[in-house]
Amino acid sequence: MSDEEIIEIVEKAKKPGTFKIVDVVKNRGYPKDQVDVFLDESVAFQAAEINEAINSIAQEMDKSGVDKKTLNDLLKRREDILDAREKLLEEMGESKYVFHLTGISEGKRQDLFDQAVKKYPIKTVNKMNQVTGELEDKEVENIDRDRYFTSLLWEAGISKIVSPDGDEQDGITFEDAEELRRMLPLASLTTITEALEKMRAATALFMMSVNEDFLAKS
Numbered sequence: 001m002s003d004e005e006i007i008e009i010v011e012k013a014k015k016p017g018t019f020k021i022v023d024v025v026k027n028r029g030y031p032k033d034q035v036d037v038f039l040d041e042s043v044a045f046q047a048a049e050i051n052e053a054i055n056s057i058a059q060e061m062d063k064s065g066v067d068k069k070t071l072n073d074l075l076k077r078r079e080d081i082l083d084a085r086e087k088l089l090e091e092m093g094e095s096k097y098v099f100h101l102t103g104i105s106e107g108k109r110q111d112l113f114d115q116a117v118k119k120y121p122i123k124t125v126n127k128m129n130q131v132t133g134e135l136e137d138k139e140v141e142n143i144d145r146d147r148y149f150t151s152l153l154w155e156a157g158i159s160k161i162v163s164p165d166g167d168e169q170d171g172i173t174f175e176d177a178e179e180l181r182r183m184l185p186l187a188s189l190t191t192i193t194e195a196l197e198k199m200r201a202a203t204a205l206f207m208m209s210v211n212e213d214f215l216a217k218s
Contacts, residue, residue, distance in 0.1 A: 009033050010206045030103035031202040035195045037188045040095035043088060050085045100160035101195055103203030112152040120145035151177040157196045
């Protein structure tokens with residue numbers, strides 16, 4: 001998600017009829033977005049290969065000095081690949097789940113982190129600073145706390161899931177988040193986690209612009 005896309009999400013959240021200051025202070029009415037998650041990794045991998053092949057052909061066609069025969073061959077290959085992509089898109093639709101995301105405030109995020117720390121307290125050890133030679137307290141990494149915190153973020157940020165058949169699930173429980181993070185393909189995990197992080201950026205920008213608008217009108 002680019003900076004332009006983040007700004008577009010923010011502007012959409014502030015449209016008349018959508019934005020309400022009361023919803024904002026109640027941790028509602030924040031920016032929303034959605035991502036497509038394909039549970040069939042093999043099909044998703046084929047799609048990535050097809051896109052790479054299309055880009056490769058486009059680069060070849062852009063080269064100067066390409067003769068007519070080569071150009072015709074490239075066009076034929078491109079047509080065959082596009083046909084294959086159409087068939088693949090139909091297959092992908094059978095495994096596509098749409099995850100709807102909603103931003104959360106930094107205060108809510110801090111509350112979730114505090115909850116994770118309460119369950120898995122922060123521990124430190126004394127380590128020598130290689131530069132100064134002095135002993136310093138260093139936080140001990142806790143993978144269990146990181147996983148717990150991430151599942152809490154998924155629970156808070158995923159507002160709806162739509163199945164390939166159009167069935168909808170409103171939100172997920174913490175247990176759902178734990179199970180999803182155990183069972184989803186790696187590519188799907190990455191897609192959702194990155195989208196939630198981008199929603200954090202969108203929410204921060206949204207809150208900044210809301211404050212500016214509110215102060216300007218007050």
